[in-house]
Amino acid sequence: MRAILIHGAGDIRVAEVPDPIIKEPTDAVVRVLRACICGSDLWPYASKPVTPGGDRIGHEFLGVIEDVGSGVSGFKRGDVVVAPFVYSDGTCEFCREGLHTSCPHGGLWAREGVDGGQGEAVRVPHAQGTLVKLPVGEDAALLPSLLTLSDVFPTGYHCAKTAGVNERTTVTVIGDGAVGLSAVLSAKRLGAERIILMGRHKERTDLGREFGATDVVEERGAEGVERVRELTGGVGTHAVLECVGLEQAVDTAFGVVRDGGSISRVGVPQFDKVSYGFPEFFRNITLTGGVAPARAYIEELMQDILEGTIRPGLVFDRAVGLDEVADGYRAMADREALKVMIQP
Numbered sequence: 001m002r003a004i005l006i007h008g009a010g011d012i013r014v015a016e017v018p019d020p021i022i023k024e025p026t027d028a029v030v031r032v033l034r035a036c037i038c039g040s041d042l043w044p045y046a047s048k049p050v051t052p053g054g055d056r057i058g059h060e061f062l063g064v065i066e067d068v069g070s071g072v073s074g075f076k077r078g079d080v081v082v083a084p085f086v087y088s089d090g091t092c093e094f095c096r097e098g099l100h101t102s103c104p105h106g107g108l109w110a111r112e113g114v115d116g117g118q119g120e121a122v123r124v125p126h127a128q129g130t131l132v133k134l135p136v137g138e139d140a141a142l143l144p145s146l147l148t149l150s151d152v153f154p155t156g157y158h159c160a161k162t163a164g165v166n167e168r169t170t171v172t173v174i175g176d177g178a179v180g181l182s183a184v185l186s187a188k189r190l191g192a193e194r195i196i197l198m199g200r201h202k203e204r205t206d207l208g209r210e211f212g213a214t215d216v217v218e219e220r221g222a223e224g225v226e227r228v229r230e231l232t233g234g235v236g237t238h239a240v241l242e243c244v245g246l247e248q249a250v251d252t253a254f255g256v257v258r259d260g261g262s263i264s265r266v267g268v269p270q271f272d273k274v275s276y277g278f279p280e281f282f283r284n285i286t287l288t289g290g291v292a293p294a295r296a297y298i299e300e301l302m303q304d305i306l307e308g309t310i311r312p313g314l315v316f317d318r319a320v321g322l323d324e325v326a327d328g329y330r331a332m333a334d335r336e337a338l339k340v341m342i343q344p
């Protein structure tokens with residue numbers, strides 16, 4: 001079969017690799033219908049050292065069950081399923097608490113002998129705990145929105161949930177990438193009436209407005225902070241959803257959060273330390289967020305997609321075949337595409 005390999009920064013290739021097979025009784029083999037490129041895939045795309053032979057990549061996919069191990073029940077050949085971006089057993093104490101990302105038997109795709117999602121098929125470890133059956137056919141028009149359940153939409157939702165967003169909270173979302181826009185959609189779904197989106201790409205912030213943003217602030221840094229404060233009577237918002245991962249975005253978050261409010265971070269941090277000293281302590285600011293246990297949210301969020309009340313798949317503005325994936329990475333890295341879907 002064919003899969004995407006990354007050979008180093010800027011070097012994405014499609015190659016012939018061995019077909020996945022059941023290795024453990026808890027495995028399943030899934031033929032990929034749709035996968036996509038994540039903002040976090042752009043970090044190795046920018047900086048990975050040269051890797052002879054290449055490594056598999058990709059952690060967002062949905063597909064069709066081709067084969068299941070003897071220890072997997074509840075799934076059969078032909079079922080359409082979605083995989084969250086971390087696999088997990090579904091039975092340990094962390095999984096039962098809804099923190100599947102801390103599962104001691106879990107792990108990341110495309111690491112340590114586990115397949116990446118960007119390819120024609122994937123061996124899924126702990127399939128019974130990991131996969132969620134989607135009640136749709138292989139050609140469903142909803143596939144792009146259902147694909148967002150793999151990562152980007154639950155990540156935005158985790159951000160809004162951990163920040164305590166509800167109908168009484170005002171919200172600032174920092175970042176107009178696919179996660180930021182998913183956070184807007186999530187805040188809206190949780191009832192927030194005032195959602196300020198900080199971003200400066202008009203076509204993205206327009207989609208943010210469609211998802212529920214009431215105000216858009218283009219300015220960054222101190223100017224952006226001032227603008228949000230102006231919009232909120234000088235006090236900032238109860239919840240701040242940080243969906244970038246750069247230090248400046250965290251500084252902005254502290255600038256726009258209201259005293260007693262929460263900052264939730266889901267942008268993968270590209271820095272080591274957050275300053276939380278006396279000023280932040282004195283303002284009673286809660287710092288929360290972290291990697292999203294996507295598996296915990298899939299069933300809940302899936303219902304709204306199936307009912308057609310939300311369309312998170314609108315974040316995909318380009319679809320490519322395997323042969324064009326390298327160009328898809330380039331387009332996302334150049335901010336020419338918001339999020340690229342792959343149809344193997």
Ligand SMILES: [Zn+2]
Nearest residue numbers: 089092095103
């Ligand atoms: Zn577990």
